[in-house]
Amino acid sequence: MVTSFSLKDRVAVVTGGGQNTGLGIAHTLAAAGAHVIVNDIAAERAEEAAASVREAGGSATAAPFDITSYEDVVSAMKRVRSDIGRIDILVNNAGLPAGSQMLPFLDTPRNEWNPYLDINIYGSLHMMHALLPGMIEQGWGRVVQISSGSGSVASRGLGGTFYGASKAGIEGAVRHIATEVGPMGVTVNTLALGLMEKLRDVIESKASPMLNAIWEGNVMQRIGTGEDVGAACLWLCSDAGEFVSGQTIHLNGGSFSGR
Numbered sequence: 001m002v003t004s005f006s007l008k009d010r011v012a013v014v015t016g017g018g019q020n021t022g023l024g025i026a027h028t029l030a031a032a033g034a035h036v037i038v039n040d041i042a043a044e045r046a047e048e049a050a051a052s053v054r055e056a057g058g059s060a061t062a063a064p065f066d067i068t069s070y071e072d073v074v075s076a077m078k079r080v081r082s083d084i085g086r087i088d089i090l091v092n093n094a095g096l097p098a099g100s101q102m103l104p105f106l107d108t109p110r111n112e113w114n115p116y117l118d119i120n121i122y123g124s125l126h127m128m129h130a131l132l133p134g135m136i137e138q139g140w141g142r143v144v145q146i147s148s149g150s151g152s153v154a155s156r157g158l159g160g161t162f163y164g165a166s167k168a169g170i171e172g173a174v175r176h177i178a179t180e181v182g183p184m185g186v187t188v189n190t191l192a193l194g195l196m197e198k199l200r201d202v203i204e205s206k207a208s209p210m211l212n213a214i215w216e217g218n219v220m221q222r223i224g225t226g227e228d229v230g231a232a233c234l235w236l237c238s239d240a241g242e243f244v245s246g247q248t249i250h251l252n253g254g255s256f257s258g259r
């Protein structure tokens with residue numbers, strides 16, 4: 001039997017959905033029929049993103065909060081559940097701490113270690129801890145964790161120790177959580193991204209030798225868009241994705257496949 005890619009009657013939360021990757025994911029899920037709750041720490045950005053989804057003919061509301069605060073996550077998700085009734089899909093997309101600057105390990109002061117772990121590990125776990133019980137209770141749920149190639153591969157000159165460690169850490173947690181919730185109808189997977197829209201200017205200007213080197217390995221010679229990631233989320237979050245769980249899937253223009 002051919003399974004469906006429709007998200008009709010599903011409710012999805014996309015964290016960090018106010019721009020770039022998260023915005024593309026929100027639009028894609030809404031175009032497939034989901035009602036999308038657009039989270040962002042920047043309230044105006046969340047409101048504008050939800051409005052843009054509605055303008056495109058989709059259904060969306062904004063939910064501004066900081067995913068690094070467990071209390072804020074729990075109270076925001078309680079509010080959504082009492083307003084809308086259910087949450088079926090979580091896309092943990094927020095993952096770059098505001099104002100962060102990647103530096104070599106030995107040049108990174110101790111007080112700059114935590115923000116990456118706070119957003120990528122604890123922020124993502126806060127969201128899963130708040131939403132998985134409802135998914136288990138209804139016997140159906142989907143979680144997509146957005147990660148980076150930095151969780152698997154180190155790039156010389158990136159200064160990605162804490163970013164990479166936080167992405168590798170949450171990928172490990174995803175595998176374990178997937179084993180706990182799978183029997184209850186909930187899948188949990190990771191999409192690890194390569195070079196994305198946010199970096200377009202610096203890639204096109206060739207200003208960063210490190211990014212130039214990563215770009216050289218991009219077989220498709222194209223920067224990834226939020227809609228590319230949205231398409232993979234759509235597969236994983238629909239009934240068609242039911243047999244996939246605990247996996248890390250790389251979306252990177254073929255970067256690990258050739259030079």
Ligand SMILES: NC(=O)c1ccc[n+]([C@@H]2O[C@H](COP(=O)([O-])OP(=O)(O)OC[C@H]3O[C@@H](n4cnc5c(N)ncnc54)[C@H](O)[C@@H]3O)[C@@H](O)[C@H]2O)c1
Pocket residue numbers: 015016017018019020021022039040041042045065066067068092093094095096097098119123146147148149192193194195196197198199
């Ligand atoms: N940009 C890339 O090339 C690239 C590469 C690999 C992986 N990724 C991953 O893709 C995801 C999205 O990245 P992007 O390029 O769209 O980044 P972005 O900075 O353009 O967007 C991230 C959004 O998250 C929001 N946000 C930040 N902290 C938050 C918090 N604590 N709570 C709620 N929202 C918060 C920001 O306000 C912003 O709107 C991240 O997980 C990132 O690590 C990006």
